[in-house]
Amino acid sequence: MIRSMTGFASGKGEFGAHSWSWELRSVNGKGLDLRLRVPDWLNGLETALRANLSKALSRGNVTLTLRVVRKDEAGALTLNRQALAAALDALAETETLALNRGISLAPSRASDLLALRGMMDAGSEDEDSSPLVERLKAEFGPLVRAFLDMREAEGEALANVLHAQLDLVEALAGQAAELAENRKIQMAETLKANLARVLDNTDGADPDRVAQELALIAVKADITEEIDRLTAHVAAARKLLQQGGPVGRKLDFLMQEFNREANTLCSKSQNADLTTVGLELKAVIDQMREQVQNVE
Incomplete structure (x- = not known):
């Protein structure tokens, strides 16, 4: 049976304090192009998922998106200090350049900074993510199977x-x-x-x-x-x-x-x-x- 390079599959799950959703989609391509969007704090997961997809597929532009959140989001969010420092430096430089040109900017609020992408991390840096990673690896198999089923259909x-x-x-x-x-x-x-x-x-x-x-x-x-x-x-x-x-x-x-x-x-x-x-x-x-x- 031949397979199309067009396919889609999605799934949701939860484990412990975390829940997740992911989407796997592909369109035609000359070779195999894998684009994975996986949280960085899930150590080793992206490598494992990439290897799984490389083994299952031969061609296509494939995109995998995984979103993981804690059930208790207030306790799960941690400040990315490095990102905040970079944002403050950029803000200071912007205000200085504006003043040099005689432009007065409205005062910045903390909520504006915290809303920037990458400012808050979902998950604690000290948290052991290995059990969650293993569970996600196991859950990935059925997702890929559903994806292949659609490509085969x-x-x-x-x-x-x-x-x-x-x-x-x-x-x-x-x-x-x-x-x-x-x-x-x-x-x-x-x-x-x-x-x-x-x-x-x-x-x-x-x-x-x-x-x-x-x-x-x-x-x-x-x-x-x-x-x-x-x-x-x-x-x-x-x-x-x-x-x-x-x-x-x-x-x-x-x-x-x-x-x-x-x-x-x-x-x-x-x-x-x-x-x-x-x-x-x-x-x-x-x-x-x-x-x-x-x-x-």
């Missing part, structure tokens, strides 16, 4: 869409093959007429050489190889979808090959109906490429 929907598009590509390739077979008589007659016209208007031309050149033109207009390669690409794509796992990069490469064959078919068509089929092929292949961008 999205992947199943993607696979259904891709299978339908591959069926359409195969059908269009079959139409192209029939049109190419039907145009052979027309092309032969056209080549004969061109050959006669050239021989009638070219004094001293080597008939064999002219015939060879016209035959070369006919070979260049043959789309048999393009049809065969399109059919082979369809089979390869179906095999990858059946295989499952992180096959997004391989599918993306196949889409480039699909597009190359469709472009060549259009350039060789020399027939309005065949060109129409070629353009329909290109449209379907572009739609497939958009879907493949979400496959892990």
Whole structure:
């Protein structure tokens, strides 16, 4: 089963004096980009969570946000003295610069400073966070499983869409093959007429050489190889979808090959109906490429 790179999961829990909530979400990406927002005072937790996600995922831009609070928030909040000192220094410098320009600022209040981000820490620096960290590690497994379940469900929907598009590509390739077979008589007659016209208007031309050149033109207009390669690409794509796992990069490469064959078919068509089929092929292949961008 293939998986989509789009997914979301959330969860809540509590342990002892703490409660938490976290969100895990992802969108498509060329590689695996993990962005974790985990409280710093939970020693070792971010490293463990990152390792877990790296093992479970292959591609995607993944964001994990964990918020932890104490049930008794009044007793849990501690002043970040370093952050306060930096804020006071910045405030003093601001007031000095304002006075030098003749600007009078309103008096600052303690509540304004305490409201700044990072000024108050949730959790005591002296508190042993290891039991909470172990509990969060255990709770992370079900969250990841729910996240993967959603990516797999999205992947199943993607696979259904891709299978339908591959069926359409195969059908269009079959139409192209029939049109190419039907145009052979027309092309032969056209080549004969061109050959006669050239021989009638070219004094001293080597008939064999002219015939060879016209035959070369006919070979260049043959789309048999393009049809065969399109059919082979369809089979390869179906095999990858059946295989499952992180096959997004391989599918993306196949889409480039699909597009190359469709472009060549259009350039060789020399027939309005065949060109129409070629353009329909290109449209379907572009739609497939958009879907493949979400496959892990």
